[in-house]
Amino acid sequence: MKLQCASCLLRMASCHFKGRLAARPQLMSICDICLQAGQPAREFTNPAIAALAEIQLVTFVGTKATTSAVPVAKTSRVRRYRKQYESFLHAFDHSELAMKQIPRQRLNQAVLASERGELPVPDLTHSLNEQLAQLGLVATFQLNEVSYLTRAQIRMKYHYRCQYCGRRGDSIDHMDPVSRSHNNTLANLTLACHECNRTKGNMPYVFFCRLNAKLAPINQQLVAYEQTLTALKSKLQAQHQALAAEVHLHGVIQSPGLNQQRQVNKQLQDVLDSLQSDYEVLCQQRRDYLVTSWQLAQAQQRGDII
Ligand SMILES: [Zn+2]
Ligand SMILES: [Zn+2]
Structure with a gap:
């Protein structure tokens, strides 16, 4: 999905507008580039993103009032x-x-x-x-592009499951990392979630698997969290829609029945929030363990630590 930044007016993928505050997801009125340039997201209006945030039940960072913020595009x-x-x-x-x-x-x-x-x-x-x-940025692309068809094949083969942690995954992972080999054959490709893919980074495959094996109980917990969160989110979304339909149908905003339903939704949202933050804490612990172990192994290899 493409969204438009209220400041530079560029249209770009929704990932540029996502933020997080105390484990609660947010949608920004401006893109991450403008944000990094110090533009105040709170002072921009962006009705499209505000509406999207409302539907997705996330916080909108922006204003609904008229604004004096100066868009980058004008200058x-x-x-x-x-x-x-x-x-x-x-x-x-x-x-x-x-x-x-x-x-x-x-x-x-x-x-x-x-x-x-x-x-x-x-x-x-x-x-x-x-x-x-x-732009002064260097990336290596030789021999590493995996074709669209191969990507699709791999996703189907593994049923969109991360082969490391078991959560939903759709990113193609080079088991032997790109930085270590240019092996682009199917035998070296697997499916991972974004988190495992990113965390694994330059780690040798065998090293990562050895660490990951120790995390099996945590991985199981993460899978269970993910399933519960997904189910809860869709339930809550359905209830919000039902509530909106009810209001629309009867043309009343306040009634004991509606208020009760709002109360239920709010409680459900609280459960969802606390579950989400527990989940993120666990994700962070897992990442820390993996990354720290890798840094330690590298330091040992360099002889920094005996
Ligand atoms: Zn922008
Ligand atoms: Zn994973």
Whole structure:
């Protein structure tokens, strides 16, 4: 899904607008690039994103009142080169390889410098790799692109299950990481969730699996959390819709029945929130364990620790 930033007016994937505050998901009125540039998300209006946030039951960070916030687009060359920036960001967001190698903050910095005129505007006649290079960003793409068909095959083969933790997964993982081998054969490809894929990063396959095996009970818990959260979210969404339909049908906003239903929904939302934050704590603990163990192993290898 593409959304439009209220500041730079660029249309980009919804992931650019997602935020989180104390484990509660949020949708921002402006994109992460403008946010990184110090634009105040709270002071921008964005009716489309506000409506989306309402439907998705998440907090909207923005204002519904008229605003004096000055959009970037009015003052910069983003407006003039809108197509270029949008296409470039779209290509980046769809390249797992680029995203794995270039941190989002680093990309945003480069885009901002380009918007200020300190770096060139991405040239769409060039490949993504070359466009990144123009912005001073380096990524390796040799031999590593897995075809669309292969990706689809792998997702089907593993029924959208992460082969490491068992949660829902749709990202293609090189068992032997790209940085260590350029093995693009099916034998080296598996399916992972985004979290396992990101956390595994440069770890050798065998090393990651050994650590992950120790986490089996935690992984089982995470799967159970995920199932409960998914079920709860869809239940709550259905109840919100039913409530909205009821209001629409009878044209009344307040009635004992409706208020009771609102109360039930609120309680359900509270349960969902606390479950979500427990889940995130567990995710974080798992990530910390994996990453720390890897850092330790590397330090030992370098001889920093005996
Ligand atoms: Zn923006
Ligand atoms: Zn996973």
